[in-house]
Amino acid sequence: MFGKRGKDDGTKGTPEFRPSTPAVSETVAEAPRTPAAEAPKPSAESPSTPRADAAPAPAPAAPARRTVEAPPIAAEPKRLQRERSESYYDTKSQVFSALIDTIDLSQLAKLDPDSAREEIRDIVNDIIAIKNFAMTISEQEELLEDICNDVLGYGPLEPLLARDDIADIMVNGSKNVYIEVNGKVEQTGIRFRDNQQLLNICQRIVSQVGRRVDESSPICDARLPDGSRVNVIAPPLAIDGTALTIRKFKKDKLTLDQLVKFGAISPQGAEVLKIIGRVRCNIVISGGTGSGKTTLLNCLTNYIDREERVITCEDSAELQLQQPHVVRLETRPANLEGEGEVTMRDLVKNCLRMRPERIIVGEVRGPEVFDLLQAMNTGHDGSMGTIHSNSPRECLNRIESMIAMGGYTLPQKTVREIVVGSVDIIIQAARLRDGSRRITHITEVIGMEGDVIITQDLVLYNIKGEDASGKLMGEHVSTGIGRPHFWDRARYYGEEQRLAAALEAMEKRAD
Numbered sequence: 001m002f003g004k005r006g007k008d009d010g011t012k013g014t015p016e017f018r019p020s021t022p023a024v025s026e027t028v029a030e031a032p033r034t035p036a037a038e039a040p041k042p043s044a045e046s047p048s049t050p051r052a053d054a055a056p057a058p059a060p061a062a063p064a065r066r067t068v069e070a071p072p073i074a075a076e077p078k079r080l081q082r083e084r085s086e087s088y089y090d091t092k093s094q095v096f097s098a099l100i101d102t103i104d105l106s107q108l109a110k111l112d113p114d115s116a117r118e119e120i121r122d123i124v125n126d127i128i129a130i131k132n133f134a135m136t137i138s139e140q141e142e143l144l145e146d147i148c149n150d151v152l153g154y155g156p157l158e159p160l161l162a163r164d165d166i167a168d169i170m171v172n173g174s175k176n177v178y179i180e181v182n183g184k185v186e187q188t189g190i191r192f193r194d195n196q197q198l199l200n201i202c203q204r205i206v207s208q209v210g211r212r213v214d215e216s217s218p219i220c221d222a223r224l225p226d227g228s229r230v231n232v233i234a235p236p237l238a239i240d241g242t243a244l245t246i247r248k249f250k251k252d253k254l255t256l257d258q259l260v261k262f263g264a265i266s267p268q269g270a271e272v273l274k275i276i277g278r279v280r281c282n283i284v285i286s287g288g289t290g291s292g293k294t295t296l297l298n299c300l301t302n303y304i305d306r307e308e309r310v311i312t313c314e315d316s317a318e319l320q321l322q323q324p325h326v327v328r329l330e331t332r333p334a335n336l337e338g339e340g341e342v343t344m345r346d347l348v349k350n351c352l353r354m355r356p357e358r359i360i361v362g363e364v365r366g367p368e369v370f371d372l373l374q375a376m377n378t379g380h381d382g383s384m385g386t387i388h389s390n391s392p393r394e395c396l397n398r399i400e401s402m403i404a405m406g407g408y409t410l411p412q413k414t415v416r417e418i419v420v421g422s423v424d425i426i427i428q429a430a431r432l433r434d435g436s437r438r439i440t441h442i443t444e445v446i447g448m449e450g451d452v453i454i455t456q457d458l459v460l461y462n463i464k465g466e467d468a469s470g471k472l473m474g475e476h477v478s479t480g481i482g483r484p485h486f487w488d489r490a491r492y493y494g495e496e497q498r499l500a501a502a503l504e505a506m507e508k509r510a511d
């Protein structure tokens with residue numbers, strides 16, 4: 001009964017659990033116009049807000065890599081790093097050339113990593129002694145480490161990969177390396193010897209997943225052994241040298257409680273999210289690049305019952321579901337001959353033949369949205385996905401355009417009815433201009449008024465100002481909807497009291 005959602009007419013579920021839709025005249029198109037709803041403009045909508053597009057993805061250390069607590073490089077003043085770099089890189093380049101002349105790389109490749117490191121260290125120490133380079137012991141140590149990283153690992157990227165506090169690493173050609181730490185993008189003093197070294201390292205990364213990056217095949221997605229998501233785009237497409245972007249994989253994914261601690265959502269807002277996840281609402285998480293969509297999706301999956309059979313579809317497996325009954329699927333790009341591609345759409349379609357109870361799509365980017373909506377509408381309640389968009393309303397528009405991308409020529413009203421019949425909740429994530437990540441809307445999709453989709457906001461983030469350090473201050477408020485549209489569904493799962501209490505507490509706080 002509860003597994004079945006709509007009928008063919010695309011309207012929302014069965015009467016017994018779909019509470020009578022609030023009379024359209026009583027509801028509000030888009031956000032209810034409470035003062036709270038007006039005030040909290042999600043950052044992504046604000047023109048003055050820096051878009052998160054600048055923040056690509058990071059990657060954590062490979063299994064063999066050590067984890068460094070606080071990289072000395074980042075701790076130093078930036079200018080100092082740069083000044084030292086010039087002579088340092090000059091020396092390093094000379095030592096490196098001498099090493100390459102001396103060493104037999106094919107023999108080195110046969111050694112285990114520790115022995116190879118020892119071998120390189122011995123030879124580099126000899127070279128430094130013979131060539132009489134003047135350097136302190138700590139400089140010599142740093143040089144040794146750097147050269148080992150160049151020959152055996154990811155070169156200058158190694159210290160960044162070893163750090164756990166970095167979300168994204170962005171390499172724009174050999175001389176500019178940026179990182180995102182605590183939501184802020186900053187330049188590092190790290191650089192590559194030249195474009196060739198950068199391209200070689202990219203090549204090393206992508207060859208691990210059987211791919212190639214060069215002039216003839218200049219765009220490539222890959223993954224580091226630890227799961228970090230990597231994108232490479234090489235010249236001639238990248239005009240100023242190879243651009244490498246890494247979204248570092250966090251082994252210990254953030255939990256909803258941690259998001260509460262960071263202020264991304266209030267404790268009561270988190271309670272509402274837990275209930276939404278548990279009672280099998282169909283959820284779309286909307287947000288800009290790097291706004292925390294995947295993290296939030298991962299958090300919500302914690303509230304799925306352990307008995308449920310869940311199938312996840314991702315471009316690059318990032319989700320870490322804790323349930324025992326999970327099947328993880330990943331798309332595949334075409335091989336060098338242009339064959340063998342498996343798209344997200346193929347995966348979602350195939351899912352439907354795998355008896356899923358919930359389908360989770362890491363990122364919905366194209367026509368697979370139609371298949372996901374169909375799944376949501378036909379007995380796979382509690383399915384979830386993320387979409388790149390800057391507000392719940394824009395998210396609905398994006399869904400419509402993605403359906404159109406699939407070549408369907410359905411009347412607009414029918415498409416909207418399908419959307420309304422499928423999506424229950426849109427959760428909006430945003431990275432605000434101070435670098436903080438917040439959930440700015442929890443919005444219900446409740447029905448149609450004529451041709452227009454009606455939504456109502458349950459929770460909004462209300463920005464109140466900023467403190468002396470430029471940190472934005474605000475709070476999550478309930479918009480005063482006593483009985484959300486999914487109330488009967490919550491009651492069916494025995495969660496209505498908890499839901500009412502959480503919403504009421506948020507209202508009180510707002511007073």
Ligand SMILES: Nc1ncnc2c1ncn2[C@@H]1O[C@H](COP(=O)(O)OP(=O)(O)OP(=O)(O)O)[C@@H](O)[C@H]1O
Nearest residue numbers: 167259262264288289290291292293294295296437
């Ligand atoms: N509320 C938060 N507070 C602090 N850091 C967060 C928060 N949410 C996510 N992050 C961190 O931000 C980074 C980006 O998060 P995530 O991968 O979830 O973003 P995304 O929106 O899915 O990005 P993309 O659009 O690239 O897929 C990750 O390193 C994650 O750990």
Ligand SMILES: [Mg+2]
Nearest residue numbers: 293294295363
């Ligand atoms: Mg993501």
